[in-house]
Amino acid sequence: MKRALKIAFVGFVVLYLMPIALAVALWLGGDAPENWRAADRSSAGLLPAAAQHQPATIRVFAARTVRWRGIFAVHSWIVLKDAGATSYERYDYTAWGNPIRVNGFEADGRWFGQAPELVFAVDGDEAARLIPQLRTAIRAYGPRRSGDYAAWPGPNSNSFVASVMAALPESRAVLPPTAIGKDFPVDGRWVGLTPSGTGLRMTLGGYAGLTLGWLEGIEVNILGAVAGLDLRRPALKLPALGRIGMPPATD
Numbered sequence: 001m002k003r004a005l006k007i008a009f010v011g012f013v014v015l016y017l018m019p020i021a022l023a024v025a026l027w028l029g030g031d032a033p034e035n036w037r038a039a040d041r042s043s044a045g046l047l048p049a050a051a052q053h054q055p056a057t058i059r060v061f062a063a064r065t066v067r068w069r070g071i072f073a074v075h076s077w078i079v080l081k082d083a084g085a086t087s088y089e090r091y092d093y094t095a096w097g098n099p100i101r102v103n104g105f106e107a108d109g110r111w112f113g114q115a116p117e118l119v120f121a122v123d124g125d126e127a128a129r130l131i132p133q134l135r136t137a138i139r140a141y142g143p144r145r146s147g148d149y150a151a152w153p154g155p156n157s158n159s160f161v162a163s164v165m166a167a168l169p170e171s172r173a174v175l176p177p178t179a180i181g182k183d184f185p186v187d188g189r190w191v192g193l194t195p196s197g198t199g200l201r202m203t204l205g206g207y208a209g210l211t212l213g214w215l216e217g218i219e220v221n222i223l224g225a226v227a228g229l230d231l232r233r234p235a236l237k238l239p240a241l242g243r244i245g246m247p248p249a250t251d
Contacts, residue, residue, distance in 0.1 A: 015227040016239055019239050020071075020239050020240045022240075041111070043109055043110075044109065046116065051087075056128035056131060058127045060165065061076065062116060062178075063075055063117065064111070065114075072239070072240050073178055073181075074180075075092075076179055077090060080131050080134060083128055088107035090102070090106075093159070093161070094149065095156075099143070100141065100160070117176075118250050119174075119175060120165070122171070130168055137167035137168065142186060143186065153183075153207050159184040159186055159206075162175055162184075166197075169193075169198075172251075174249075183201065183206055184206035190202065191203075194211055195216075200212050207221075208223065211228070217237070218231070235248070
């Protein structure tokens with residue numbers, strides 16, 4: 001018993017405390033904007049001009065969130081465009097105003113100075129087929145009233161994106177391990193399928209949990225911090241630091 005406890009303690013230190021400590025050190029020595037209200041929110045150049053991009057488009061982006069919370073977490077959002085449309089639609093779930101904000105920011109804009117990373121992308125006929133279902137899932141999202149947002153353990157921006165994408169498991173979108181709140185049970189179910197539909201997720205209200213899935217890999221959630229292993233595209237998942245290994249699939 002003592003040996004098992006010792007192994008568990010060492011694992012917790014190596015897989016949770018050390019990565020978080022390193023992330024704190026990197027953040028303190030980095031270039032995070034001091035005045036987040038004045039931080040750059042311009043396009044990061046990840047999307048072509050909508051008027052020149054004719055196919056239907058779906059994108060999921062994630063960027064480090066505001067101030068010290070960026071040490072641990074990303075903010076994610078959804079971008080849609082119908083075939084031939086001359087503008088993109090961006091959907092965020094935020095802490096202020098109407099939680100579900102539509103076109104409140106540039107579609108591929110920096111999140112208060114932090115450049116976004118691509119999480120999921122699909123274009124053309126497949127995107128055109130999925131977009132109406134995504135809009136339906138966005139309209140059906142439950143915690144949409146003012147005051148429903150909770151940065152931790154959720155529902156937050158990552159809970160919103162994970163829930164919407166889970167309505168379309170064939171999309172095969174998987175949020176990064178730094179998307180704190182992605183495991184919050186918006187539907188109230190503490191045991192169920194993973195968002196991709198390829199495995200099982202067990203969660204204690206988002207505060208702790210275990211995910212086992214072909215697309216998600218193995219993930220252990222402790223107080224929202226996720227450590228795990230991606231077996232399909234070999235990579236280590238660490239709290240605050242994210243993936244170390246092969247990049248994730250984005251389509």
